[in-house]
Amino acid sequence: MRSMILLNGSPRREKTSFRFSQAIQKQAEACGVETEIYHIIDAFESSLRMDEVIGKIEEADYLGLVTPLYVDYLPYPVLWFMEECIKREIRVKSGAKFFAIAQCGFPDVRLLDPIMGACEIFAKKMKREWVGGIGYGGGAILDGIPMEELGKRGELITHAFSMMVEDLVNDQKIREDVQVEMTVRIPRILYRPLAFYLNHRSKQIARKNGVHDLWTQPYID
Ligand SMILES: Cc1cc2nc3c(=O)[nH]c(=O)nc-3n(C[C@H](O)[C@H](O)[C@H](O)COP(=O)(O)O)c2cc1C
Numbered sequence: 001m002r003s004m005i006l007l008n009g010s011p012r013r014e015k016t017s018f019r020f021s022q023a024i025q026k027q028a029e030a031c032g033v034e035t036e037i038y039h040i041i042d043a044f045e046s047s048l049r050m051d052e053v054i055g056k057i058e059e060a061d062y063l064g065l066v067t068p069l070y071v072d073y074l075p076y077p078v079l080w081f082m083e084e085c086i087k088r089e090i091r092v093k094s095g096a097k098f099f100a101i102a103q104c105g106f107p108d109v110r111l112l113d114p115i116m117g118a119c120e121i122f123a124k125k126m127k128r129e130w131v132g133g134i135g136y137g138g139g140a141i142l143d144g145i146p147m148e149e150l151g152k153r154g155e156l157i158t159h160a161f162s163m164m165v166e167d168l169v170n171d172q173k174i175r176e177d178v179q180v181e182m183t184v185r186i187p188r189i190l191y192r193p194l195a196f197y198l199n200h201r202s203k204q205i206a207r208k209n210g211v212h213d214l215w216t217q218p219y220i221d
Contacts, residue, residue, distance in 0.1 A: 002169070004028050004035040005060040007053075009067025009078040011041040015144035020101055020136070021066045023147045023158050027165040033062065044077040050084065058091050062099070062168055063128060065119060068139060069104035074115055082118070086125045098123040099164070099174060100133040105140030105198050107186045109179075112137075132174035134164060138184045140198055156181060 006024060010017035018037070025035040036056065043050040057063055067078055074082075100119040102112040112135035123130035136157070147154040160181035167174050186194065203214060 002033045002061040003059060004033050004062040004064065004168075005053075005056050006035060006037045006064045006066055007078075007081070008037060008039045008041075009065055009075055010039075011075055011077055012144070013039050013041065015068075016103060016139040016142045017066045017068050017101075019142070019144060019146055020103065020157070020161075021064075024064065024066070024101070024161050024165065027158070027162045028062075028168075030162075031165055031169050033165070033169065040077050040081045044080055054085070054088065054090055057085070059093065060096065061093060062097050064098070065100045065102075067100065067102050067115065069102060069112055069115060072111065072114065074118060079118075082122045086122070090126070092126060092128055095171075096128045097131045097168065098126065098128040099131045099168070101136070102133060103136035103139035105138075105202070107137040107184055107191075107194065109135035109137045109183060131168065131172075134160070134174065134178055134182055136182050136184075138186075140201070153184075 004025075006021045008017050008021050012018075018039075021037045025037060028035040038049075038053050038056070043053045065078070067074060070076075073079075098119070100116065102115040102119075104111050112133075116133040116135070119133055120130045142150065142153070147158050150157070160178050163178045163181065164174050167178070206214060
């Protein structure tokens, strides 16, 4: 039986990246691929967990990273994890594949290009075949709601993941239609109000988490 490891790159264990991972797991298991989900943040916080994840990765036919965009790039624990994997020169099965799903708050999936580039380099360094990446713009609005409760949007995402898994089990690169299926088409006129709403929500979350000065620049003396 083939096996898949999904790495949830979000430090928020049960939010949107995790829901995407669960949806992929369901599709993969329906195709007979045994699938487990690991939270990168757990490996970041515990060396025992890191050893366990590495052991699993070495045995897996498919490795998938499901990650959010945080401040225009990968969350730091994901970067740490990638560097650690490269440092440890971990063994991989022959024909092992790597793919990525990245999602961001804003609707424009081009924001995810730097993540996809990093993932492709990671695959090369890990000697895994890069089979492609899928971006989703608008993850903030999904806010960790399970796919089954998202109505039409949930059905489209689930369908896109079923197409992706079909490509994986057929040993093909992920076809471009999967990205088309995942892309939320928002009329241009709604861009500004949506950006306003998303920025407003980010500020609310920051304040709730104790940020009093939103404009502080701690990295500048
Ligand atoms: C600390 C932080 C930084 C973020 N930075 C960006 C960003 O630069 N661009 C963007 O489009 N979305 C950004 N977002 C929105 C997230 O990418 C989005 O909410 C995503 O769905 C979060 O995934 P998660 O629920 O799996 O953590 C950010 C969110 C957080 C919490």
